[in-house]
Amino acid sequence: MKYISTRGQAPALSFEEVVLTGLAPDGGLYVPESLPEFSRDEIASWAGLSYEELAFKVVSPFVDGAVPDADLKKIIADSYSTFRHKAIAPLVQTGHNEFILELFQGPTLAFKDFALQFLGNLLDYILKKRDQKVVVMGATSGDTGSAAIEGCRHCDNIDIFILHPHNRVSNVQRRQMTTVLEDNVHNVALDGNFDDCQNMVKASFADQSFLPEGRQLVAVNSINWARIMAQIVYYFYASLALGGPARPVSFSVPTGNFGDIFAGYLAKRMGLPIDQLVIATNSNDILHRAISANDLSKQQLEHTLSPSMDIMVSSNFERMLFDLYDRDGAKIAQMMEDFKTGAMHLDPKALERARELFASHRVDDERMLEVIRDVFENTEYLLDPHTAIGVEAARVTRRRQDVPMVCLATAHPAKFPEAVQKAGQTEDPALPHHMADLFEREERYEVLPHDAETVHKFMAGHLAC
Numbered sequence: 122m123k124y125i126s127t128r129g130q131a132p133a134l135s136f137e138e139v140v141l142t143g144l145a146p147d148g149g150l151y152v153p154e155s156l157p158e159f160s161r162d163e164i165a166s167w168a169g170l171s172y173e174e175l176a177f178k179v180v181s182p183f184v185d186g187a188v189p190d191a192d193l194k195k196i197i198a199d200s201y202s203t204f205r206h207k208a209i210a211p212l213v214q215t216g217h218n219e220f221i222l223e224l225f226q227g228p229t230l231a232f233k234d235f236a237l238q239f240l241g242n243l244l245d246y247i248l249k250k251r252d253q254k255v256v257v258m259g260a261t262s263g264d265t266g267s268a269a270i271e272g273c274r275h276c277d278n279i280d281i282f283i284l285h286p287h288n289r290v291s292n293v294q295r296r297q298m299t300t301v302l303e304d305n306v307h308n309v310a311l312d313g314n315f316d317d318c319q320n321m322v323k324a325s326f327a328d329q330s331f332l333p334e335g336r337q338l339v340a341v342n343s344i345n346w347a348r349i350m351a352q353i354v355y356y357f358y359a360s361l362a363l364g365g366p367a368r369p370v371s372f373s374v375p376t377g378n379f380g381d382i383f384a385g386y387l388a389k390r391m392g393l394p395i396d397q398l399v400i401a402t403n404s405n406d407i408l409h410r411a412i413s414a415n416d417l418s419k420q421q422l423e424h425t426l427s428p429s430m431d432i433m434v435s436s437n438f439e440r441m442l443f444d445l446y447d448r449d450g451a452k453i454a455q456m457m458e459d460f461k462t463g464a465m466h467l468d469p470k471a472l473e474r475a476r477e478l479f480a481s482h483r484v485d486d487e488r489m490l491e492v493i494r495d496v497f498e499n500t501e502y503l504l505d506p507h508t509a510i511g512v513e514a515a516r517v518t519r520r521r522q523d524v525p526m527v528c529l530a531t532a533h534p535a536k537f538p539e540a541v542q543k544a545g546q547t548e549d550p551a552l553p554h555h556m557a558d559l560f561e562r563e564e565r566y567e568v569l570p571h572d573a574e575t576v577h578k579f580m581a582g583h584l585a586c
């Protein structure tokens with residue numbers, strides 16, 4: 122399987138190469154040249170497989186022999202052995218035909234563990250085979266950083282540097298990153314906001330000359346194809362648990378960078394009968410405006426109680442545009458260039474296609490808090506703020522009561538005590554057992570100014586592997 126850029130100007134890459142890179146040199150994102158498709162019968166034959174067995178079935182056509190089957194199975198097994206719940210992605214019912222898919226059973230309590238535990242192990246395997254060392258660099262507003270650190274902490278050939286905005290992530294989120302004390306883990310608190318962190322990372326990828334000879338930067342945000350790939354699996358898993366593929370299932374996805382829901386779209390293209398795919402946004406609603414009003418214009422970023430969805434421009438939407446425009450790379454390059462200075466509008470055919478594929482809804486903080494309260498009153502089940510947005514969007518946009526609606530629970534409520542308290546809970550939700558002593562653990566991080574030279578000097582001077 123080859124991987125091509127959404128802007129059509131970069132050479133195609135192998136699976137191994139695509140895992141080890143970030144953006145394509147033409148500024149695009151990599152996607153598989155073609156998608157594997159599974160028949161209904163084949164999918165039906167997977168009923169009853171464990172999460173790990175199913176992951177192998179779904180992922181192996183993309184890997185396409187680049188990792189031998191036995192090794193791929195071991196990478197998958199290792200990646201999900203760190204999850205607390207034996208089902209890996211358990212379902213909980215919260216209403217008539219309404220289910221919560223708990224994607225927060227991994228080490229850092231957010232769904233990002235599904236992709237980043239896998240990516241860490243995959244990178245470790247590939248790098249050992251190639252006898253190569255790399256530097257992982259990323260910016261985080263919260264959940265990505267800790268999941269990436271947990272994914273890479275035991276990798277011998279990786280130094281990981283995660284930049285977070287100083288004093289602007291929650292205490293739980295910061296401590297999940299800064300209490301990991303392995304030598305190859307480097308936390309930088311940057312004086313600035315999340316955009317400053319992200320710009321610093323972008324500039325570093327553009328000019329990597331500060332690194333020693335032979336080292337390169339690797340991206341672990343959701344522009345990395347392997348992350349999207351790993352996320353396709355749980356759509357199949359939930360569907361099979363609820364009577365698929367004989368019966369269609371719908372999904373509602375709290376959306377920020379469009380990575381998670383894009384994986385759902387791929388599952389559908391690969392043959393999984395999905396009725397509705399609901400894009401749930403908070404007040405940063407560019408994707409909802411895009412679908413409902415054909416308005417893809419940047420607006421001022423709002424800080425909400427669902428911070429992991431506080432994103433102005435969703436980078437993975439470019440992968441979707443590529444398909445909406447029949448994979449016309451030149452067209453996408455032109456649209457993204459125009460978008461830099463203004464807004465984007467879909468042409469009628471692309472818009473119609475997008476509306477056939479996705480429903481969308483926007484939920485503000487006030488309504489989100491009501492939903493946490495309402496679901497707790499009726500079921501004693503406590504939602505995190507991101508998940509609550511997905512539940513509300515599902516309830517508003519749902520068109521068929523006879524089709525199971527699966528709401529993706531992207532984080533554990535204990536990660537967001539502020540929102541949960543505002544929703545009327547008198548006590549903070551308890552952290553799971555393995556994190557109960559989080560606030561007693563030693564922290565290590567470096568506060569650095571928003572200055573590329575200082576950050577690069579720090580990085581070059583602290584490589585541990």
Ligand SMILES: *Cc1c(COP(=O)(O)O)cnc(C)c1O
Nearest residue numbers: 264377378379380381429531532
């Ligand atoms: C990252 C994240 C999201 C958004 O996911 P995307 O793939 O960026 O759309 C939603 N909820 C939580 C808790 C997250 O950490």
